[in-house]
Amino acid sequence: MRSLHRTIDPDDLRDALALAAAIGVVGASFGALAAAAGVPMSLTMALSLLVFAGGSQFLAVAVVAAGGSAIAAVAAGLLINVRHVPFGLAVGGNIADRWSTRLLGAHIMIDEGVAFSRARGSGGRGRAAYWMCGMLLFVFWNVGTVVGGLAGSSVPDTDTFGVDAAFPAALLALLLPSLRQADARRVGLVAAAVALLATPLLPAGLPVLAGLLGVFAARLPADDRRDP
């Protein structure tokens, strides 16, 4: 990772640390919630280390806590993680050249890292951003999980700190440069509308995937006529 060290931008590091701090807080709330739901610490840690996908971890624990079966928990968690397939298609070329490194980099693929890397372009800076953001978030998420698991019920409700607003705002800030293009704006608007309309109707994970339909808004019907 010598080249990574050389290409890290101090501003990118600062931004990634801000995200990492926020994810550490959410990790602590995950650890505390899992402990409250009676999940043994070893399993909670295994979830954070081996799954490393916050949404699916919260969902899986919630399903079991609500009396659902382990199979239902796994299915719900996997459904919410299907979005990683199109993410891999989009940023797959920006992880590493060697397959061994790519297979390692796949594990730290996370929404914020994908957005962070895309905002830094497809060159060396984007690649460094993917690894730096992914690794920092991985470390903070897991440290947070340990702290939360040990502190248990003495962890305050993280909603008090507003971290639930920090993530959508951060993702949006990372997306803004790509939304300067008109086709991306149209796609985003339709994706948001579809996902919001689908939320009361579909199980968790599917509304976001349904947002993919927004891609059909990339071209205006009028564009076809204007094309040479």
Add this chain to the structure above:
Amino acid sequence: MNWPAVLALAAGTYLLRVTGIVLRDRVRLPGRVQRYVDLGATALLVALVATAALTDGTGFAGWARPAGVAVGALAAWRKVPFVLVVVLAAGTTSALRYLGVP
């Protein structure tokens, strides 16, 4: 939760993460299709932002969270540094909740 469930979720999630990367390597995509793949990532991320900002479970998240996200979005649009965007969004939502806004 039990070990088989945790390991199944971990293995499945890892496979999903690798699948896109492998597909990308195996299939040569023409430039136009590549643009659509990129727009697909944009669509997913914007959908994530919208649902995370406005919904909780299957209902409305309450006003404090979207207000914080809106302040963060405005700050980002005004080219405020990223760290401040994060702090402003969380701070606004936190303050509103302190004042009793749901």
